[in-house]
Amino acid sequence: MTNLIEVKDLHKSFGELQVLKGVSEHISKGEVVSIIGPSGGGKSTLLRCLNLLEVPTSGQIIFEGVDITAKGVNVDKHRQKMGMVFQHFNVFPHMTVGENITMAPTLLGKKSKAEAEDMAKELLNTVGLYEKINEYPGRLSGGQKQRLAIVRALAMEPDVMLFDEPTSALDPEMVGEVLAVIKNLVKGGMTTVIVTHEMGFAREVSDRVFFMDGGVLAEKGSPEELFGNPQNPRTKEFLGKVLY
């Protein structure tokens, strides 16, 4: 398997606060990785460093063979290949559902308007939002907004999808519909990195699970290893609290 993303000795500080204290890892093409761990452990910061929404204090991110942390690299170009889904959806409220999807591919010259519209219809169909295409996001539920956010990212045809706690802001009854969309995506072979508190989901879909605590990857392994037989006492303690 080829490396899609390589992280080398990543550090990130916010002022005095050290959030990432040296993370090195690689993610292969087609791999599904879940990052779990307590709040404040650096999970989201690590994810946000991957597409440089947070600029690392030191260390490197190598994406598709290019060091995107190097000076003079056009980060915008590389971000087009990394889709991201946020906890709070961040759909564009001033655009219709359809425009939310077509805006980036047409503006960035990836697709003609007609092509983008065709793709938007197709994508909306797959997540059950086809009839909402001309509505504004203000009229969607949280689960619908998040499904829209996912297909908005997919419209750029990314090589990897990054999910930052995609179900944490949802009403409980809407979690399932969003996880189902992600599961479908994973089945289709999309390389996926997901920060999540949904342990059952992480266990089910992941190839590997990272347990992150105190700014380092405290433990990593297959879901069976990490959930079934955790080695690190911090992992044991954390899982003991969240799995009951």
Added chain:
Amino acid sequence: MDILMNIVKVVTRYWNLLLQGTANTLLLSAITVLVGIVIGSLLALMRLSNFHIGHFRPLNAIATIYTEVIRDTPLLLQLYFFYFLVPMMFPGIDMGKTFSVVLALCLNSGAYVAEIIRAGISAVDKGQTEAARSLGLNYRQTLTKVIFPQAVKNILPALCNEFVSVVKESSLASTFFVGELMTQYKTINGVIYLAIEPLIIVGIIYFILGFSLSKCVAALERRMSTSD
């Protein structure tokens, strides 16, 4: 009862002056806010610009200093300042005192408009910028396609409020007799030696202007928030 009689007398005798003053006040305020929007937008763009020399951002610094100086000194002082400065800057050319006053009002309003625009932009959720950037949009595309269209909703009602306050603040320009509503008060007061009565009339006119404009702004705000 005397006051009432005098009010009627003032209105019947000087209604054309009052009308003219009201028109001038509205015109003066409109010019002030329109030019203020141009200046304010420029200042806001300067504050948003990424241009820097080392860590120093000169455009940002200039705009910030300008805005702070204007907002933290009295408008009346600024009016005096330009009243004396403009003739010194253009010796031999008579720009007229009205020009100085309008210039001061515009420069003053520009600083407030800049602050309105800045606040309107920073009120847009940070997640919107992150979402746009994560799709691969650059900074400029993010501003024009995602941030500005949403900021307009915050900015427009606040700009109308700025117009309402300029209508009232422009009364300070009467210090230089530029013909707006408060100047007409001084004229009437000087002719018939009545202080309270014309003041009441002028006050009522200001109130009607301010009140009805504020109601319009409130209606605009309601429409803006429902069109989401």
